Amino acid sequence: xxxxxxxxxxxxxxxxxxxxxxxxxxxxxxxxxxxxxxxxxxxxxxxxxxxxxxxxxxxxxxxxxxxxxxxxxxxxxxxxxxxxxxxxxxxxxxxxxxxxxxxxxxxxxxxxxxxxxxxxxxxxxxxxxxxxxxxxxxxxxxxxxxxxxxxxxxxxxxxxxxxxxxxxxxxxxxxxxxxxxxxxxxxxxxxxxxxxxxxxxxxxxxxxxxxxxxxxxxxxxxxxxxxxxxxxxxxxxxxxxxxxxxxxxxxxxxxxxxxxxxxxxxxxxxxxxxxxxxxxxxxxxxxxxxxxxxxxxxxxxxxxxxxxxxxxxxxxxxxxxxxxxxxxxxxxxxxxxxxxxxxxxxxxxxxxxxxxxxxxxxxxxxxxxx
Amino acid sequence: xxxxxxxxxxxxxxxxxxxxxxxxxxxxxxxxxxxxxxxxxxxxxxxxxxxxxxxxxxxxxxxxxxxxxxxxxxxxxxxxxxxxxxxxxxxxxxxxxxxxxxxxxxxxxxxxxxxxxxxxxxxxxxxxxxxxxxxxxxxxxxxxxxxxxxxxxxxxxxxxxxxxxxxxxxxxxxxxxxxxxxxxxxxxxxxxxxxxxxxxxxxxxxxxxxxxxxxxxxxxxxxxxxxxxxxxxxxxxxxxxxxxxxxxxxxxxxxxxxxxxxxxxxxxxxxxxxxxxxxxxxxxxxxxxxxxxxxxxxxxxxxxxxxxx
Numbered sequence: 001x002x003x004x005x006x007x008x009x010x011x012x013x014x015x016x017x018x019x020x021x022x023x024x025x026x027x028x029x030x031x032x033x034x035x036x037x038x039x040x041x042x043x044x045x046x047x048x049x050x051x052x053x054x055x056x057x058x059x060x061x062x063x064x065x066x067x068x069x070x071x072x073x074x075x076x077x078x079x080x081x082x083x084x085x086x087x088x089x090x091x092x093x094x095x096x097x098x099x100x101x102x103x104x105x106x107x108x109x110x111x112x113x114x115x116x117x118x119x120x121x122x123x124x125x126x127x128x129x130x131x132x133x134x135x136x137x138x139x140x141x142x143x144x145x146x147x148x149x150x151x152x153x154x155x156x157x158x159x160x161x162x163x164x165x166x167x168x169x170x171x172x173x174x175x176x177x178x179x180x181x182x183x184x185x186x187x188x189x190x191x192x193x194x195x196x197x198x199x200x201x202x203x204x205x206x207x208x209x210x211x212x213x214x215x216x217x218x219x220x221x222x223x224x225x226x227x228x229x230x231x232x233x234x235x236x237x238x239x240x241x242x243x244x245x246x247x248x249x250x251x252x253x254x255x256x257x258x259x260x261x262x263x264x265x266x267x268x269x270x271x272x273x274x275x276x277x278x279x280x281x282x283x284x285x286x287x288x289x290x291x292x293x294x295x296x297x298x299x300x301x302x303x304x305x306x307x308x309x310x311x312x313x314x315x316x317x318x319x320x321x322x323x324x325x326x327x328x329x330x331x332x333x334x335x336x337x338x339x340x341x342x343x344x345x346x347x348x349x350x351x352x353x354x355x356x357x358x359x360x361x362x363x364x365x366x367x368x369x370x
Numbered sequence: 371x372x373x374x375x376x377x378x379x380x381x382x383x384x385x386x387x388x389x390x391x392x393x394x395x396x397x398x399x400x401x402x403x404x405x406x407x408x409x410x411x412x413x414x415x416x417x418x419x420x421x422x423x424x425x426x427x428x429x430x431x432x433x434x435x436x437x438x439x440x441x442x443x444x445x446x447x448x449x450x451x452x453x454x455x456x457x458x459x460x461x462x463x464x465x466x467x468x469x470x471x472x473x474x475x476x477x478x479x480x481x482x483x484x485x486x487x488x489x490x491x492x493x494x495x496x497x498x499x500x501x502x503x504x505x506x507x508x509x510x511x512x513x514x515x516x517x518x519x520x521x522x523x524x525x526x527x528x529x530x531x532x533x534x535x536x537x538x539x540x541x542x543x544x545x546x547x548x549x550x551x552x553x554x555x556x557x558x559x560x561x562x563x564x565x566x567x568x569x570x571x572x573x574x575x576x577x578x579x580x581x582x583x584x585x586x587x588x589x590x591x592x593x594x595x596x597x598x599x600x601x602x603x604x605x606x607x608x609x610x611x612x613x614x615x616x617x618x619x620x621x622x623x624x625x626x627x628x629x630x631x632x633x634x635x636x637x638x639x640x641x642x643x644x645x646x647x648x649x650x651x652x653x654x655x656x657x658x659x660x661x662x663x664x665x666x667x668x669x670x671x672x673x674x675x676x677x678x679x
Contacts, residue, residue: 049508051457051508051509053457095511097454097457097511098454098511098512099454187546187547187548187549188549310489310521310547311517311547314489314517314520314521314547315548317524318520318524318548318552318555318556321524321556321560322555322559324675326526326559326561327526329524329526330524330525330526333524333525334525337483337489337490337491337494337521338491338494340490340491342488342489345488347547348488348545
């Protein structure tokens with residue numbers, strides 16, 4: 001019986017600095033050969049384009065073929081080879097169908113345990129940050145900060161990071177930032193605490209829309225806001241905490257409170273990704289209130305930060321079309337569409353540690369080169 | 371059986387030369403261009419004269435200056451859903467996109483946009499006949515249907531050219547920043563004509579589909595029969611398409627459905643009139659009818675914006 005190929009690798013053996021000259025070659029041999037070729041390509045600094053159908057199959061392949069590949073290296077090279085495996089696992093997780101979130105979490109947790117076999121490194125810290133950010137963007141709060149139950153093999157990933165880097169304030173803050181209610185951003189405010197604290201653990205599952213208020217959910221939300229407030233004195237994490245608080249207020253349709261918190265956040269030295277997100281949320285709030293001029297101003301501020309991001313450009317362009325400024329709106333949308341590859345969009349990753357996401361991935365790719 | 375005729379009308383605004391000597395498909399501040407497709411069943415009706423059309427602008431009858439068959443160049447934006455559920459169909463999409471490119475006339479241009487969670491312009495407008503790098507059509511993860519369509523609609527038509535947007539999707543959106551209301555509004559304000567090909571339609575889901583149909587009925591539109599899975603987006607998608615003078619088609623082939631859409635679009639007229647007795651700014655309701663004897667069904671763009679609101 002012909003062996004099923006559960007995931008497909010299209011390898012691009014060219015340097016990342018020359019993306020225009022690359023050509024993809026679909027690999028149709030066995031998955032083991034695909035995997036080894038991908039691991040070697042990472043080691044050589046090549047671009048690897050992954051298409052993953054099954055996160056489970058990928059994990060099994062990494063456990064067998066991947067570990068064999070690590071063992072085939074010299075003792076001195078084996079830690080680097082483990083890093084290659086961990087990077088490939090993360091990139092596979094990003095590519096895998098989101099409905100396989102349980103398997104994706106197991107894939108990441110397996111990689112996490114493998115990295116923890118060696119002494120902590122800067123690579124591991126960056127990998128931890130990247131995986132936490134990815135899981136936040138996928139609303140995987142149980143994986144990040146959930147209780148470890150008997151039947152759950154994936155839990156407390158942030159705790160693992162803290163065991164390895166106990167003094168790192170970012171990982172300490174991640175315990176708060178990874179709460180499910182801080183990973184949600186919607187086009188229209190959800191309006192009830194229940195909708196936030198019971199958001200589905202998968203981005204394309206949508207939201208449970210509750211018609212009644214649950215006092216326990218309100219208490220949880222209050223506690224989260226209180227925890228965020230404790231972070232505000234920190235010069236780096238404080239503005240992020242204020243931005244998250246502002247987004248929670250937006251989701252609760254407390255738009256004045258939202259604007260106050262976000263304005264405070266914008267007074268600080270936020271990462272451009274977070275600044276973009278701040279203006280986007282402000283604009284969405286004005287959309288809700290049918291204040292198009294104010295919304296247009298905020299979306300324009302977002303576009304000024306990065307014209308290559310789709311969400312703010314699309315909002316601004318739509319507002320411009322609505323007032324007959326088709327030439328201007330067309331130009332704004334055209335500029336965003338011309339960005340290739342597509343710029344990382346805060347709308348797609350509205351999580352606290354997602355700023356600098358692409359940079360982190362590039363650091364990891366650099367860190368596994370032979 | 372009496373033949374029914376369908377009239378599709380669209381309006382584009384902007385600077386342009388008058389029709390006749392050098393047919394330009396755009397509208398000046400004093401001249402409105404409306405492109406109209408007339409069918410009897412599925413057969414286009416040719417040779418209609420200006421006197422056989424009736425146009426009202428905000429309810430005021432207008433004098434049609436000229437009617438020409440729409441021989442103007444067409445810019446086609448092909449918008450394809452490549453979210454995770456389409457993984458196994460990518461190879462077919464690539465084949466179909468190449469087939470669509472081969473259907474165009476030398477004067478036409480093609481743009482290719484794909485969407486998953488993000489929107490990607492795979493190819494900006496390029497003259498027909500050029501090669502398209504279909505290998506860049508790659509499957510993604512979750513689906514931003516509204517954003518993909520909005521990205522295509524948010525483009526001003528070039529002078530002398532019409533803009534046809536054809537979207538192919540299962541209609542299931544879960545990550546767009548655009549709301550349904552915004553997309554419908556964009557259908558009103560965009561110059562493009564939007565046709566949607568919605569996949570995965572099944573016939574016997576009356577009960578599961580009831581919320582959709584109720585919403586459609588409330589909105590004054592004719593409901594499609596749709597699967598529960600793609601409820602409730604298609605009613606809004608249908609509203610957006612109808613607002614542009616286009617419509618929703620059910621089909622599982624991009625190329626097959628495009629062939630019919632493009633044929634109908636090419637067999638359309640352009641009517642020109644100078645608005646009289648109406649305001650020179652704001653929203654204008656447009657109504658187009660064919661006065662030739664017979665039963666006619668009319669689908670038309672709801673109107674246009676003259677100047678800033």
